[in-house]
Amino acid sequence: MSASRAPEFFVGIGTLALINAGLAQAKNRSGLAWFLASLLLGPIATLLIVVLDKAPAPRG
Known part of the structure; x- marks a missing residue:
């Protein structure tokens, strides 16, 4: 991976982590932990x- 591709890689990983956090919350799981x-x-x-x-679903 060249230095010029590094920003796109980190943007992609960050975007995937945000999507995964949303998916986790939709399944009643910790968004932060899955992020x-x-x-x-x-x-x-x-x-x-x-x-x-x-x-x-959590009780309470």
Whole structure:
């Protein structure tokens, strides 16, 4: 990866992390935790979010 492609890479990873946080919240999971996991795991985190069932709604 050349230095000129670095900004696009980080914008793409950041965008994917935001999308994953939204997906996680839609499945009653922690958006922040999945955002951070997405920064480390990238598309693997997306696959995990899609495959996991919706969590039960929190009581209260």
